[in-house]
Every structure is written in C-alpha cells, then in structure tokens.
Amino acid sequence: MDLSPLSELPGVSYVMPVLNEEDYLEDAVRTILAQDYTGEKEIVLALGPSTDRSDRIAEDLAAQDPRVGLVHNPGRDIPIALNLAIAASRHPIVARVDAHSELTPDYTRRGIEALRREGAVNVGGVMRAAGRTPVQRAIASAYNSPYGLGGGAYHGDGEAGPAESAYLGIFRREAIEAVGGYDEGIRRGEDWELNLRIRRAGGLVLFEPALGVVYRPRASFGDLARQFFATGAWRAVLVRRHVGETPWRFFAPGTLVMAIAISLSLLVLQVLGAVGWSWWSLVHLAPVAYAAGILFAAARLPDLRGPVDRLLGAATLVTMHLSWGSGFLAGIAGFAGRTVDRSRM
Structure with missing residues (x-):
C-alpha cells in the first residue's frame, strides 16, 4: 500500500458514533479535547436517533468549541455513522473513538509516533474496561480477562507488533479511502472486516500496548446479552x-x-x-x-x-x-x- 509521507504533526479527525450516550458522551469528548497532541484536531459526532439527551449534549459541546462538528445518522448503524463522520472530516489522520470510551491524555501523540516509527496505516491500543456499579464492574472485569473475550491482543497487555485488528484505531485516511471505507452492510464486527481489507491491500495494522482507552461496558446483564447476541450473529456473517x-x-x-x-x-x-x-x-x-x-x-x-x-x-x-x-x-x-x-x- 503506497501512501504519501506523513508529516511530523499531521492533523487528526476524531470520528464518533453517538446513540443514547447521555451518561458518557461529555466525558468522552472532554478526554479528546484534552489530548496532549499539539497538531490540529477536530471531532465529528455522528448523531443517531437517540431517545435520551445525547443530541442536546452534543449540540452544547459543539456550541462551546468550534473543533466539535455534528452530522446526522438517521439509520443508526455504526459503520454508516463512521463513514458519514469521515466524509465530513478533513485531516490526514482519522481516529475512531466511542462515546463510552475515554482516551488517556497521551493516546494521540503515542499513536501517531507509532504510525511514523513502524510505517503502519492503523494502530490501536488496550481496551481497559471499567465499571461504576457492581454489575458493570463485573462485566468490565470479564472484558479485561482472557476468560471473557479472549483472543484479541487489545484485551490484554501483549507485545507490540502486527495485529489482525485494532481496538478503535488511529488510521491513515488514505488507507481507509483506498479500501472503500467501512462496509455498511456489516452491523457488528465492522472494525475487524475493515482491517482485514487493509491487510489484504498490504497495510500494516499495529498493536501498541502503550495506548490506553477506558471503556464503559453495558451496565446490565440484559443489555450485555443483547450486545453479545448481535456480535455473535455478525461474526458468523x-x-x-x-x-x-x-x-x-x-x-x-x-x-x-x-x-x-x-x-x-x-x-x-x-x-x-x-x-x-x-x-x-x-x-x-x-x-x-x-x-x-x-x-x-x-x-x-x-x-x-x-x-x-x-x-x-x-x-x-x-x-x-x-x-x-x-x-x-x-x-x-x-x-x-x-x-x-x-x-x-
């Protein structure tokens, strides 16, 4: 995969799907705005048909900071939201972020250093699940254990190196565009599928354990069951x-x-x-x-x-x-x- 040279401080576009995230959205956006990376930054929130206060919170955040932009995603599906947000963004680096995740302050800086150092086109770090209630803490603990999800390097502290996929991901925009973006027909597992096409095209997907993301999992067993049933169904696809x-x-x-x-x-x-x-x-x-x-x-x-x-x-x-x-x-x-x-x- 032939890409243009990456500048020392390339601008970064953070793209975030949003659907019923009133409990987490503001914290997620604040951790992005607080990144210690000195290059240009923008955030594009793709707003699904939320039934809570997510849209109002997003509008307030956009009014407070010109780096926050909004696009609407009436179809609600994550890959559609990501493609809409990417199309509305402008920088050569695209960082996928989630409304229920919080980035460590050095996440962007370390990620771009890894892209430049290794010649990668996507780099991801470790998902560190954390909960606020007893049930959510138990769910988070299972996320952080090989007995829960297992397999993916980003669920533990493995060695840095090539990976089959990446949690969230800091991408070269050119790589996403070269393979046609997210497949909008895949409702779950869209990250793994996109990274498969990137690897097929000769791009390096990198795991970098120095990158940390706090993830807020589902907070009830019913929601967890619905999430995992859908995930399993689309993995079968x-x-x-x-x-x-x-x-x-x-x-x-x-x-x-x-x-x-x-x-x-x-x-x-x-x-x-x-x-x-x-x-x-x-x-x-x-x-x-x-x-x-x-x-x-x-x-x-x-x-x-x-x-x-x-x-x-x-x-x-x-x-x-x-x-x-x-x-x-x-x-x-x-x-x-x-x-x-x-x-x-």
Whole structure:
C-alpha cells in the first residue's frame, strides 16, 4: 500500500458514533479535547436517533468549541455513522473513538509516533474496561480477562507488533479511502472486516500496548446479552463471507452452545425413558466441564472481591459466552440480517 509521507504533526479527525450516550458522551469528548497532541484536531459526532439527551449534549459541546462538528445518522448503524463522520472530516489522520470510551491524555501523540516509527496505516491500543456499579464492574472485569473475550491482543497487555485488528484505531485516511471505507452492510464486527481489507491491500495494522482507552461496558446483564447476541450473529456473517480467514476462536462459543443444547435434549429423553443411559451420557461432560471452568475463571477475574462479586463475574461470563454462541449459530443459519444490537436503545 503506497501512501504519501506523513508529516511530523499531521492533523487528526476524531470520528464518533453517538446513540443514547447521555451518561458518557461529555466525558468522552472532554478526554479528546484534552489530548496532549499539539497538531490540529477536530471531532465529528455522528448523531443517531437517540431517545435520551445525547443530541442536546452534543449540540452544547459543539456550541462551546468550534473543533466539535455534528452530522446526522438517521439509520443508526455504526459503520454508516463512521463513514458519514469521515466524509465530513478533513485531516490526514482519522481516529475512531466511542462515546463510552475515554482516551488517556497521551493516546494521540503515542499513536501517531507509532504510525511514523513502524510505517503502519492503523494502530490501536488496550481496551481497559471499567465499571461504576457492581454489575458493570463485573462485566468490565470479564472484558479485561482472557476468560471473557479472549483472543484479541487489545484485551490484554501483549507485545507490540502486527495485529489482525485494532481496538478503535488511529488510521491513515488514505488507507481507509483506498479500501472503500467501512462496509455498511456489516452491523457488528465492522472494525475487524475493515482491517482485514487493509491487510489484504498490504497495510500494516499495529498493536501498541502503550495506548490506553477506558471503556464503559453495558451496565446490565440484559443489555450485555443483547450486545453479545448481535456480535455473535455478525461474526458468523464474517465467517461465511471470509472462509478460512477468520480465527478459530469465533467458533468456540457456538460449539459450546451446541454441546449444552445436545446434553440437555438428551437428558430430557433419558429422563422420559426414550433413550437409555448408555455411552451417549458422555455428552453430559460438556456442561459439567463448562460449569467447572466458569467457577475456575470467576475466581480469577481481576478486580473482584468477595463472593457476591465473584457470583456476578460468573454470571457475566455465562451471559457473554452463551449469548455470543447463540447469536453465532443464528448467524450461521442465515438470520443475522434481522439482528440489531439494541442494547443502547
């Protein structure tokens, strides 16, 4: 991927989808405006059809600072919002940011240093989930643990280097434009899919653990389940579309849900006497092993103290795994197109 040389202090356009983010939006924007990067900065907020005070907060922020601009996203989907915001922005660096995330003060400066040093076209850092209530803290702890999400380097403190994707991301605009922007037909997993096309085109996607972002996850188990079901469903779309290019971990939750479903179905048949208690009963080892694994993982989740917190942590892990896996199976069956993440509605 041939790109023009990057200047020492290139201007940065931050693009942010916004939908029902009244609790987090102002803090997110303030951390962007407070970046210690001395180059030019602008923020473009893509406003979805919020039903809370998000639009009013966004309008107040824009009135207070000319660096904050607004575009409207009546369709609500994240990739559409990102493309609209990118089109309305002007700087050679595009930083994707979320309304429920807070950047560390040195995030932009370190990110651009990494782009220049490594010749990368996108760089991302570590998602450090944090909660404000007991349930949200348990959810955050699972996000920060390999037992919760696992796999992606940006969920831990791995080594800097090439990555398959990046959390949020600080992009060269030319790289985004070269591959056609975000795929507006992908409602979840749009980051992974965009980075796949960038890598195919020869661009380097970089993980830089020095970059830190505080992420505020969903605050209830119901919202978490809706989010993860939608995520799993759209990951299945990526698996079907990019055969052989998706990591094996995408399949693990769906396999787990199938194993538990088979075990429960067989147990019902055995209790009713329709099936004997033969070697088929070995299938029951799957849910037993999973339950033992959950107890083991919950005892090791970071930043949780006491039996109540551990119980919430265990409930979080089960919600994540089974919701993601159920969504994945629905997506494999071809129902992802009807699946929308309504966890922030």
